Amino acid sequence: MWQTVKRWIDDNWTNRPHKPGTVIANYLIDEVLGSGSYGIAYLARHTGTGQSVVMKQVKPSLRGSPKGEAMQAYEARVLQSLSHPAFPRFLDHFTWQRQHYLIMSHMRGETLETLLFERSAGFTEREAVTMVKRIAMLVLHLHERRIIHRDVRIPNVLLDGDRLQLIDFGLARFLGDTPAYSADSLDDYPAEKQLKRAVHPHSDLYALGHFLLFLLYSTYEVKEGQEEKSWEEELSLSPAVRAILRRLLQHDPPYQNIEELIDALTLYLQGKTVSF
Numbered sequence: 319m320w321q322t323v324k325r326w327i328d329d330n331w332t333n334r335p336h337k338p339g340t341v342i343a344n345y346l347i348d349e350v351l352g353s354g355s356y357g358i359a360y361l362a363r364h365t366g367t368g369q370s371v372v373m374k375q376v377k378p379s380l381r382g383s384p385k386g387e388a389m390q391a392y393e394a395r396v397l398q399s400l401s402h403p404a405f406p407r408f409l410d411h412f413t414w415q416r417q418h419y420l421i422m423s424h425m426r427g428e429t430l431e432t433l434l435f436e437r438s439a440g441f442t443e444r445e446a447v448t449m450v451k452r453i454a455m456l457v458l459h460l461h462e463r464r465i466i467h468r469d470v471r472i473p474n475v476l477l478d479g480d481r482l483q484l485i486d487f488g489l490a491r492f493l494g495d496t497p498a499y500s501a502d503s504l505d506d507y508p509a510e511k512q513l514k515r516a517v518h519p520h521s522d523l524y525a526l527g528h529f530l531l532f533l534l535y536s537t538y539e540v541k542e543g544q545e546e547k548s549w550e551e552e553l554s555l556s557p558a559v560r561a562i563l564r565r566l567l568q569h570d571p572p573y574q575n576i577e578e579l580i581d582a583l584t585l586y587l588q589g590k591t592v593s594f
């Protein structure tokens with residue numbers, strides 16, 4: 319019972335976001351962007367320069383736990399190691415009144431999730447492959463720096479005009495580091511979650527498979543009373559894209575690295591046969 323009581327206190331009291339208008343150190347909060355599993359994100363402004371930033375606060379209930387400030391410090395380290403216009407820029411990391419904050423550049427644009435589900439954007443097979451290739455190029459930039467993002471999903475990709483950006487490095491890990499922040503191993507998780515959270519290029523490749531599926535389903539029309547089938551039966555795909563998806567989703571032997579995927583996508587876009 320005490321866990322239910324604690325959860326109520328955390329949700330309604332301990333983890334209440336700051337209100338717009340609150341000043342935290344040198345930052346004025348304009349808007350609460352969201353409250354995720356580990357942190358609270360705000361749109362804020364530097365009080366001196368007026369620069370628009372995203373401020374992430376460690377959930378107060380997680381302070382001192384492995385998913386608290388240590389996890390945020392790790393995200394700060396990942397962002398500090400990057401310098402690329404398609405990723406948020408690290409700006410600051412500080413403790414203020416015993417709360418922990420990470421400041422990064424605010425990326426403009428709309429998420430792919432908004433484009434698909436609110437604006438009903440539709441992607442042809444070629445457009446979907448082109449989009450996934452562009453995201454794969456960003457993932458390549460990360461993998462070359464030994465960073466596995468582990469959260470490449472439609473809400474974390476922003477499109478600003480023609481500029482594509484990848485955000486939310488909260489789960490990113492450097493190759494060679496453990497998958498979890500605590501001493502827990504992934505062994506107790508279901509197989510799919512183990513794959514998604516592995517600190518290995520395969521986890522981002524698997525996520526890109528789901529990303530491609532979301533784009534391909536954007537033009538799919540469900541008929542009244544139709545029963546659910548597998549994606550291979552529901553989508554009318556070219557053999558090349560079907561083969562690429564099967565490898566991404568690990569129905570067939572997976573690509574060993576992101577370069578192999580980019581090569582397959584490039585061959586498809588050039589109209590050449592993909593060798594399996």
Ligand SMILES: Nc1ncnc2c1ncn2[C@@H]1O[C@H](COP(=O)(O)OP(=O)(O)OP(=O)(O)O)[C@@H](O)[C@H]1O
Nearest residue numbers: 351352354355356357359372406423424425485486
């Ligand atoms: N650098 C950024 N620029 C623009 N928007 C951002 C940026 N970082 C996060 N956001 C937006 O803020 C909101 C919350 O971001 P956050 O990274 O906390 O993700 P979350 O998925 O809600 O939380 P969690 O990953 O902790 O479960 C999201 O809507 C996200 O699009």
